Amino acid sequence: MASSILSQRDLEFLLYEWLDVAALTTRPRFAEHSRETFDAFLQVSAQIAEREFATHNRRNDAEEPRFDGGRVHIIPEVKAALTAFNDTGLLAGSMDEAVGGLQLPHVVARACFAWFQAANIATSAYPLLTMANANLLLTHAAEEHVARFVEPMLEGRFxxxxxxxxxxxxxxxxxxxxxxxxxxxxxxxxxxxxxxxxxxxxxxxxxxxxxxxxxxxxxxxxxxxxxxxxxxxxxxxxxxxxxxxxxxxxxxxxxxxxxxxxxxxxxxxxxxxxxxxxxxGRGLAYMFQMMNEARIGVGAGAVALGYTGYLHALAYARERLQGRPVAGKDPVAPPVPIIRHPDVRRMLLASKTYVEGGLALVLYAAKLVDEQETGDAAEAALLLDVLTPIVKAWPAQWCLLANDHAIQVHGGYGYTREYPVEQFYRDNRLNPIHEGTDGIQGLDLLGRKVVMRDGAGLKLLVRTIREAAGRAPAEFAGYARLLEAGCERLAEVTAKLWSDGDPERALANSTAYLNAAGHLVIAWMWLEQATAAAGKPGPFYDGKRLAARYFFTHELPRTTAWFELLESGDTLLADLDDACL
Amino acid sequence: MASSILSQRDLEFLLYEWLDVAALTTRPRFAEHSRETFDAFLQVSAQIAEREFATHNRRNDAEEPRFDGGRVHIIPEVKAALTAFNDTGLLAGSMDEAVGGLQLPHVVARACFAWFQAANIATSAYPLLTMANANLLLTHAAEEHVARFVEPMLEGRFxxxxxxxxxxxxxxxxxxxxxxxxxxxxxxxxxxxxxxxxxxxxxxxxxxxxxxxxxxxxxxxxxxxxxxxxxxxxxxxxxxxxxxxxxxxxxxxxxxxxxxxxxxxxxxxxxxxxxxxxxxGRGLAYMFQMMNEARIGVGAGAVALGYTGYLHALAYARERLQGRPVAGKDPVAPPVPIIRHPDVRRMLLASKTYVEGGLALVLYAAKLVDEQETGDAAEAALLLDVLTPIVKAWPAQWCLLANDHAIQVHGGYGYTREYPVEQFYRDNRLNPIHEGTDGIQGLDLLGRKVVMRDGAGLKLLVRTIREAAGRAPAEFAGYARLLEAGCERLAEVTAKLWSDGDPERALANSTAYLNAAGHLVIAWMWLEQATAAAGKPGPFYDGKRLAARYFFTHELPRTTAWFELLESGDTLLADLDDACL
The missing domain is CATH 2.40.110.20 (Butyryl-CoA Dehydrogenase, subunit A; domain 2)
Incomplete structure (x- = not known):
């Protein structure tokens, strides 16, 4: 039976059929690796996530850590899970062999870690933070501090x-x-x-x-x-x-x-x-390295929670019998699985586009980290920089909506704590807040990332999306055109917003800008996936085509309202008198 | 200090300045009443809601009812609150004097009850259900059953x-x-x-x-x-x-x-x-009376929860100091209240349009119940019938978003149980599910309400909105035109969807239809409010004008994507192969 945590099939598709991660093994840093070693780490991640992480997810919510004034009490399953995680070596998954690391590509390590995040976001937060902390110190700390603090962290002791x-x-x-x-x-x-x-x-x-x-x-x-x-x-x-x-x-x-x-x-x-x-005096600059890594981690966590919610809702919708199709309602006909109802399909298909689109973006960003270290460093770093606020905020908003849909698909049952989907929602609701709220990400994107270096980041993003549109097969030419048009609109509105150089007014609708850019980027991710699936038969690839169609026809049109608002130059939010609220 | 439960000022505006509820006292049924008696009931509701309901809202969440196999244990404050509520006489607030009722107009009773829903939705559910139950039995049950069951309910014994x-x-x-x-x-x-x-x-x-x-x-x-x-x-x-x-x-x-x-x-x-x-064999028909009342009650509850969330967020945003305006960031300048940040204003202003717009709709619907009983019965009943799915579903979706915004405005604090806004969200999340899911409301609206009696309900709705547009003063002519255009689009797309008579395909995007119709109806509510505020100076009325402007410029454009989808005749959701999900 397929896992309800994450989809191995989808990970394989994204890693090997789209991102061609196997080709990374030709680079010296990854020379010891092969598709087989990647698969082995993915598999062990799935197994330990299933056995050691998912199993205490609910209990860790119901019996949350408590402080009695002396010490913090945590259910024992957490420690056991962390020990099992440490034993995989993934704490130093992408780090140098010199410090005991596995030198896995970031993109593979990110995929492995998504299993743990989807199975138990709360327990996975401990290694997530530890890894980001260690990474920062490996880059910036003195050697003696690396030995004293980092090595024990990577051994799982600290x-x-x-x-x-x-x-x-x-x-x-x-x-x-x-x-x-x-x-x-x-x-x-x-x-x-x-x-x-x-x-x-x-x-x-x-x-x-x-x-x-x-x-x-x-x-x-x-x-x-x-x-x-x-x-x-x-x-x-x-x-x-x-x-x-x-x-x-x-x-x-x-x-x-x-x-x-x-x-x-x-x-x-x-x-x-x-x-x-x-x-x-350089503290914030150093911390930003950790924060940028943590922001991708937050995006990945939001995707993982949305993904597991979607898989649970999908399984429920296939099993739960309720009602009949609208046409020719016959009260003695047997009830049908609720997946037959269009509105349930709407929620499932929308969720599929959010979580698979979000996963594609997170893995794409992780691969940029690899490119930054072993490929075209400058270009990868610039693209990652401009994408980071979207990688953080888009999944936090839309994969949270997948969790909302998962509750709704379950009906009344989804609202009870006897089913896991309400917890997934509550867990995921943190993600638009921490590591910079979504509002902060909008300011970062429109106020910094797309204007820095004379707009070089935005230009690179647009060029990259256009290249993808250019590679699309003829059957997806309509999507490619929509992407082209969206890129043009984004570039134009960015220039218009900054045309008078007044940041207060330029940034008045920065969240609408983040929304528009985010949906455009995810549409790009769907064109990439549709292209990677082109010509391949079977329900898995049909699902990718279907989801791409849904995203371009039901989701991308949302950008119209955001773009129109931005284009109108409306500054109501900057100008209003607070006393009227 | 203004209450953080509901706004008395807004209720007064809606009841007296817009709906002219005082004029109802010229009707024989309400002849014993006056604006003074209405105000007295509103005031006592506010007081008891504040003193007896709000005070145990959090404890009733943290120490939820538990069943030990023998009996159900509930914290004692609930019983005390219900006793205080019963003492107001509002259990039979809108019922006949003959059964001990107060013969208040429904619209006033609904406004009174909103105080209790906003203060403590869980405790208010007991009288809500009791009143709806009693109303049904008063209409349909035998006299002996009224005496045996209904009278004790209205006395607060059952x-x-x-x-x-x-x-x-x-x-x-x-x-x-x-x-x-x-x-x-x-x-x-x-x-x-x-x-x-x-x-x-x-x-x-x-x-x-x-x-x-x-x-x-x-x-x-x-x-x-x-x-x-x-x-x-x-x-x-x-x-x-x-x-x-x-x-x-x-x-x-x-x-x-x-x-x-x-x-x-x-x-x-x-x-x-x-x-x-x-x-x-008539059970469902009777039950629908109760369900329709309960659906308006759910809409009112969703509004009430969203409203209190908004007021809490507003108070927090005025007090919490954080950051500086974007322009000329000076690190030694003192931090400003977060209400100065445009993105915080966006969340507050959007929430204001949701909760005040939702409250307007709920009170408008309640007044239709009064019209049904003491005015133009047939027309009021028809309009109420077509509006009911919107009255239930729109607040459940959008006032829930106000609760989401209230968490976000509070930042990390909003995510903790030390602040009440996360509970408001969790409480309100039920409303899109019970009394007919939002999906069911979409089917009811597009599948039944707008087509019944040859579309008479839709025609009446459109006519009513157009009349409101015609009454709007010149300064809001732009909004009136947008409403007119929206009405036309709604009527046209309804006809198009049903043009080939295939319900499976007509209803494929019924949620998009509900969304579009709902936003159009709330835009109408905002034009009504702007019109009622026209020419009146001061921040309260400025706030109404500002909110109307926001709704027409930032919210109504959302309908474009829904209408375009409906107009495209896309039937992806009806036709897709479930195996691809």
Missing amino acids: TGTMCLSEPQAGSSLSDVTTRAVPAGDGSYRVTGSKMWISGGDHELSETIVHLVLARVTGAPAGVKGLSLFIVGKHLVGGDGRVGERNGVELAGLNHKMGFRGTTNAVLSFTDSEAYLVGEE | TGTMCLSEPQAGSSLSDVTTRAVPAGDGSYRVTGSKMWISGGDHELSETIVHLVLARVTGAPAGVKGLSLFIVGKHLVGGDGRVGERNGVELAGLNHKMGFRGTTNAVLSFTDSEAYLVGEE
């Missing part, structure tokens, strides 16, 4: 966090007030309060490696005054041995709507022993 | 339910299998299993009056074989005294995503003593 937000400063990092004072011995002492720290406290690992944004005494106001520090929950000796507690206290756990299995903490740092990462 | 769904038959009532056997003494014995029974068991009242759809032995298959029965949880003597238990057992409680404070039960009926309501 876990990692990112500590950016503060109670008074969520999205606005320029208001960070946590301060760092040089201790005279090269280390610093950090004091302040950090909020929304996922994995911020627990006893799942020997200690926790916090990456903390703080302001060194005398540093300037704003983001330029921020530096990045390593702060262990415990002091860690040069030999990697965990010593006594550092000045890091759990002030309390946040109790969330979903994602409950991941502890989310308020942490108090008091004269905590801290080690500077890289140079002073 | 509560009521509706028992339609069964585990195998949710939306498809033609598959109901619960059976009724005549007992020879005029009563019946009912046996079967009923699912999703809100208020199905508890000890909040002396007994519970279930209205049960069942099939009398020998009745035909399908909905025509359904009869309606009164089944008490206990046997009730002719004197209204509660006797021993009837054959009604609680098989279990459902554990929901939200709406947790309302028990939701699986009930087993075994040879339960039952009394026929009206005639055999």
Whole structure:
């Protein structure tokens, strides 16, 4: 029976039939690998996700971590699952062999990890954060800190966090007030309060490696005054041995709507022993590496949750008997599976386009990371940069809608906690908020990414989409034309919005811009998939063609309203008088 | 300080400045009333909602009712709140004085009840169902049953339910299998299993009056074989005294995503003593009276939840300091309230149009009930009939989006259970499901309401909207033209969809039709409000004008994509091969 977590068939299609990931093995970095080793890691991921992660997903929601004032209690299945994950080696899946890594392509490691995210987003958050933390330190930290903190993380002994937000400063990092004072011995002492720290406290690992944004005494106001520090929950000796507690206290756990299995903490740092990462004043720049990785991770998580919701809804719709087709309603005719009802099909087909389209985008972005490291680095980095806000926000919005549809397909049952789909929704509802809200992503895209370097990122995106349109077979020429027209419209409206150089007015409808660009990018993903499926027979490929047709005919037309609003130059949202609300 | 539950000012505007509810007091039925008595009931509703309902809203979610095998345990605040509600007399608010009612206009009673729904949707569900149950019985039950069951309900001693769904038959009532056997003494014995029974068991009242759809032995298959029965949880003597238990057992409680404070039960009926309501075979027709009332009640509940979410988000956005305006970002400038950020305004203003537009529609529908009883009955009934699916489904979809926006405006805080907005979302998520899913409402609208009686309902709706457009002052002529164009498009596409008489194909995109018609109707509500506000100065009226502008410029354009899909005649959803999903 097919898994209800993710679709192996779809992953194979995207990785091998579309992205030609097998060809990466000709590059020196991946020379030890082959399609067989990729498949082996995908398979072991599916197995462990199914056996160790999915099995406690519900319990970890119902019996969320709790803090009794002394320690944090977490159901034991979480630790067992993390141990099983660590044993796969995937914690260092895409990292260098030199640090014990597997040197898998990012795109393969991303696909492997999606199994864990779909099976149990809350438990998978611990390794997700640990990997992003380790990656940052591998790039920017001193060698001795890599040995002391990173290697134990990659061995699964330590876990990692990112500590950016503060109670008074969520999205606005320029208001960070946590301060760092040089201790005279090269280390610093950090004091302040950090909020929304996922994995911020627990006893799942020997200690926790916090990456903390703080302001060194005398540093300037704003983001330029921020530096990045390593702060262990415990002091860690040069030999990697965990010593006594550092000045890091759990002030309390946040109790969330979903994602409950991941502890989310308020942490108090008091004269905590801290080690500077890289140079002073460069903290946010370093952190952005981790944040960009985390943003792709958030997009991947949103896709994974939407995907598993879709698969559950699909299975339910094939089994649940209810009602009869509209035409010739005969009360004594047997009821039909609800998948026969057009409106149920609408929800399923829309969801299919969201989750398979979202997965395609996430894997495409992950492959850009590989290109950045082993291919045409400059171009890949630029394209990834412009795509990142979409990779984060589009799945967070639309794959969440797939979770909403999954509830609706299940009817009343979907609204009960006896079925998993309501939890998937609650879990996924975090994704439009953390790692930069969707609103922030819109500002990032329209305010920075498409204008930076004289619009080079947008030009590259448009060129890339047009190339894909040019490669499409004749049967999809209509879709290609729609994409071409969308690209033109996007480029034109971008120029128009910035024509008078007033950011307040240019950005008044940045979310509509993000929506329009996002739907255009996903339409591109569907043309790519349709092209990869062209000429191939059978229901799997028919499904890809069908979904592409649906996306171009039922979804892409949504962009009309967004484009028209942007083209109208309406600045109501910038100009209005708040007193009228 | 303004309430965060509902807006008294907005209710006054809608009731008196727009709907001219004070003029109803010239009609004999309402002759005892005046604006002063209306205001007194509105005020007492606001007070009791604030003091007795809002105060336990969160606790009733966190400590949901539980069944220990013997009885259902509910936190004591619920009973106290219901007692306070009963003391207002609003249980029989719109009913005849002859049965102890207040003879308030429905529109006023609906506005009063919205306070309780906004303050605590779960607790308000008990009286909502009791009132709808009592109304049905007042119309259709025998006199002796009115005395035995209805009067105690209106006194607050008994509560009521509706028992339609069964585990195998949710939306498809033609598959109901619960059976009724005549007992020879005029009563019946009912046996079967009923699912999703809100208020199905508890000890909040002396007994519970279930209205049960069942099939009398020998009745035909399908909905025509359904009869309606009164089944008490206990046997009730002719004197209204509660006797021993009837054959009604609680098989279990459902554990929901939200709406947790309302028990939701699986009930087993075994040879339960039952009394026929009206005639055999007319059960569904009677039940539809209750369902139509309940559908307006669901729409009102969805509006109320969205409204309170909006008010909470608005208050938060005015207080929470974060970031700076985009232009001239100065890191040492003090942070601004987040209401200054255009994207936060977008969410607030969109929400304002959803909840105030939805409230206008719900009150308009309630006034149609009054017109039906004391005015131009035939026309009001027809218009109400065609509007009912929209009154139910539009707020369930869009005011739920207001709850989603309220979470997003709160950022990470909104995702925690320490803030109320996540509960509002979870509570409201039920509304697109119960009392006929939104999908069912789309089929009802396009498949029945706009085609019945040769399209008389649609013609009346279009005429009514056009009259409103004709009344609009010159400053809103642009909106009036958009409404006129929308009406024309709706009428044309309806004719086109039914032109070949194939329901399977006509209904393939019924949800898109419901969406388009719904947005058009709410645009009409906004033109009505703008017209009622015309020429009046001050931020409240400016807010109405601003919201109308937003709805016509940012929201109504959504209809383009829905209309284009409908006009294209696309039948993908009817024709596709399920194996491709």
